[in-house]
Amino acid sequence: MNRDPVARGARHSRIGFADHWQAWHQHHRASALDSFGRLADTPLQTLMTALVVAIALALPATLLLALGNVQRVGERWDSSPKITVFLKLGSQETAINGFRDTLQGMPEIEELEYISPEQALQSFQSQSGFSEALTALENNPLPPTLVVTPAPAMSAPAQLDALRQRIAGDALVDDVSLDMDWVRRLNAIMTLGKQLVMGLAGLLGLGVLLVIGNTIRLEIESRREEIVVIKLVGGTDGFVRRPFLYTGFWYGVIGGLLSCLLVSVGVASLGGPVRTLAATYQDTFVLHGLGFVGCVALVICCIxxxxxxxxxxxxxxxxxxxxx
Amino acid sequence: MIEFHNVSKRYPNGYEALTGVTLQVDEAEMVFLTGHSGAGKSTLMKLIMLIERPSQGQVVIGGRNLNRLRSGQIPFHRRQVGVVFQNHQLLFDRSVFDNVALPLQIAGVHQREVGRRVRAALDKVGLLERERVNPITLSGGEQQRVGIARAVVNKPPVLLADEPTGNLDPNLSSDIMQLFREFNQVGVTVLIASHDWSLIRSMGARVLTLEQGQLVHDGVLVQGEVPA
Known part of the structure; x- marks a missing residue:
């Protein structure tokens, strides 16, 4: 009994690597199809489980999408802070020109725009709907204004504040407004919002894991006999595991596609109202959906x-x- | 082919199913295993299939010491041991063909080879024309033969059968035994657990008798002798 059983050759079946690979491939395909067939046999139950997955992921996806769109609004309006310099009423044209040259020479300043009282009045009349009220005025009440765009290097609030004070020190200047607080606040809110959404996504993801885990557990229970027989005739753990992993995979695929559908329907239904809202701000802002990459990412997450x-x-x- | 060296099996509840069993079954031998229920026949078979591990002693199958096999190697060991179960262990959610094909799919046999081998095995047990039906529609004897086809389809060097004729009438039983004899004649080592004395005697094969977990008889039964 010292002979190697494998060396007995003829009667004993031997299987080459290529056959193994082919069979492995074959079993993967068979498992994938079989798992899908089992899901298709109970469409209502499958749909309900997939919907749980879809809703659980559509929720954070929608919130992230909303945050992204709000951020785009912020960027459109004003991403770099601007300093608005209101000069004293009745300032002399020559003095203003001199002051503009001084500012233009400063390295901290990238761009300088001068809005004369006449220009300001014109744009006010055309845009604000106060044209009749404005024509009733005898004198132009608007001051000459300079809009200063600081150099890109001047991003720190302390630097901007120093620049603001330097400009405010000039005798011509009435008031200086550094319009950046709301941008900072918006960014802070966005960061907080993103963290909240991530936390929510984590919790919902855990819920999805539990739902799929429980569904697969029931599936395993109902196929107990088959598992025992497979183990008795020499099936490896991987062989036994495969159809159940494919069941999870298909729940992910179906749930992911449904999730994309839910988000897209939501975006499409909000698109009209958002356009109308944007139009009231003379803006052509368009709500961005998931896009192809977003959909693929969502489906991959679900899988x-x-x-x-x-x-x-x-x-x-x-x-x-x-x-x- | 099958060696037990001083094997004992004690279950966690303290019940000792086998006590110091030593035996040897040579390659291409056909041996019956008898004893009353509870004598340890099933435990002995489970040790060969690695469903159980011995508490003490060594089990060596085809030169491989089973004590040294890690749990990851158990499936590959089981592919070397064909088993026919008393309750058939067939799957009723698939056809006869698919039941018999299962061990080949698990072993990674090429698809075109599977059909050929499954039909050869079904032909051997006389069920070739029933390959498409669900085994639940078959009689007990036919189901048993499907189980036999599944056990031999992968051409294992060792074939175990646990009470294969337990629920069958004498005619069917001797047909089944004839099948085992044919497998044995082409070199398969066959170990059959049974307590059908008349059938065993008619086969004229070596008999191992267990009693309360101990091997009490080893040899060919003579006419009229009832072991234990």
């Missing part, structure tokens, strides 16, 4: 969650099923 949920359930419950 990853589906696979992970299935993996956890299989790891937890398969070892408990052994032939007796």
């Amino acid at each position: 990853a969650l589906g696979l992970l949920g299935a993996w956890l359930a299989v790891g937890r419950h398969l070892s408990a099923i052994e032939p007796r």
